[in-house]
Amino acid sequence: MSDLAPAAREEAAPAAGGEAVSAPAVPVAAGPVAAAQPGARRTRDALHFALRNKKVVGGGIVVLAFLALGLIAPLFYDYGHSEYVGPQSSGPSGEYWFGTTTFGQDVFLQFVHGIRSTFLVGLLGGGLAALIGMTIGFVAGYVGGLVDEALNMLTNIVLVLPALAVLIILHTYIGITSVPSQALFIGIFSWPWVARAVRAQTFSLRTRDFVDLARLSGMGSGAIIRREIAPNMSSYLFMTFILLFGGSVLFAATLDFIGLGPTGVMSLGLMMNNAVHWSALQLGLWWWFLPPGLGITAIVGALYIMNVGLDEVFNPKLREM
């Protein structure tokens, strides 16, 4: 563990800072033993502890509940989220659970549609960022040399470039028309810290005996990364994805709130934008602007808590805490 710890600690900082992860001590050091162990057994062990971890189970239930709500609830409505259906500015009632907007739109329907786009943007944006970050991290860490230098330079540039500012410029000229294209832009700008962390861990793994052995046996670089290195940090990669998911959701909410969201799609950020724009605060229409923020906080917060739980599952040292 000692050779890995300093590097991992240094690199884990981005996440530890604002995005709240405690990832470095993932059992990367399990080395040869873990590599020799059949993968299925490890998965079963992890599942065993995960299902007994209150944080994982609690967080998972909240996330799944919201997911189900977003997927199922819109199916029961025969009108659209922006249609003027009810009385104007009425509070929560039996018919309109979260009340209506100043135009008589159903806030609950907007909310569940917003949850849909929230999950979509988190999944796609987080997934893309994870894919780019891990690819760059693996290649830079494993190949080393000039490739490493070049990729490092790229990572550092994207890292210090304020993503929101770039997206504002991109948006004004291109325009974001759908949730997937929004997720694409978010993904392209949120991978750098992943690349750094993955690179550092790959760097410490590439000189291990089992990697040397694989190389001696004639395995290609791609296969070594996929079959020898990645599985040894799979738990870390999974937790990284969860963080990226949460980050994408918050990022998308920011964009939607400024009015740079996809057109014609309801999102939680857009709900807040509308509420502020049409003076819901001054008019006291709290049912309009409280639910969207609460929804985001609940989903992202549950994901973060789940991550802490997973950390305890994967890192036995933390379990006693």
Next chain:
Amino acid sequence: MRRYFARKVAIYLLTFFVAVTLNWLIPRFMPGDPVLRMLTRTSVSNPDAIAPMREYYNNVFGLDVPLWRQYLNYWAELLQGNMGISVWLFPAPVTEVILDAVPYTLALLIPSILLSWYAGNKVGALAARRKWLDNTVLPLGYALTATPYMWIAIVLAWSLAIIAGVFPVAGGYSFDLQPSWSLVFFNSLIQHWFLPFLSLFLVAFGGWAIGMRNMIIYELEADYANYLEALGAPRRLIRRYAFRNALLPQLTGLALQLGVLVAGALVTEIVFGYPGLGRLILMAIQNQDFFLLQGAFLFIVIGVLIANFVIDIVYVLVDPRTRTGMTGGAA
């Protein structure tokens, strides 16, 4: 140490170069003709009127010379501080409009960043020590850090300003005042500043507290901590060493969070109608003021780069390894 700084500065210069190039490239090479888009937005249907307008815009963008000349011209103008004329606040130069707004944004950002970082680290370190504090700080911290910036701003504006009436809702200072060096004006400034500051502070605070708490727990597992414990060192001493070591990644984290913090400040300003860069960007978007947007973009990039550089200097001060030429700071 010289190598460390040379490397950092090279990256920042390169980033600035990339940002300026992007700023130049995007309007020119993106699908669709920006001039045409601008023309259609003015919704003039008379073709005779469109021709001179197109010519005018081509001239304004400097599109009537070869590409490489356009690029060099762009840099030349930029280095003279000329970013074009604002459309929304015609005929004010973009640089002037932005410079008026920047102090407000900085007044929000700098105190909230520094205070939340300091307080978050202190509270996080305390939480790692006491079970009951950990059980309250941890969930609270996660809830705060998962909260979108604008929502906490909305909640504060609604509860403390509109319902309770303790603070003003919108603006940088009271509408019946003119900016002056008087006590009344200063008082008004502070009152309008407090809520936006508080919402930025709260969200950032949650992240730092959790980060510090987790780092301390990992540090206490490290070999040196175990060794000290085996030697019989007092727990306070071990904690202090752990805290110092945990501060370094938190400092790196600060550099990495700058972009997120700036984004948070922008949306917070929009909620409170605070006259900083965020509101300016919103207005520019609503008024299709492209020059103003591009200018704001460059200002934000420059600000983030300067802040990064300051953090690098601090890093050298607090981490002796960077001074002796070892690979301390994550380059």
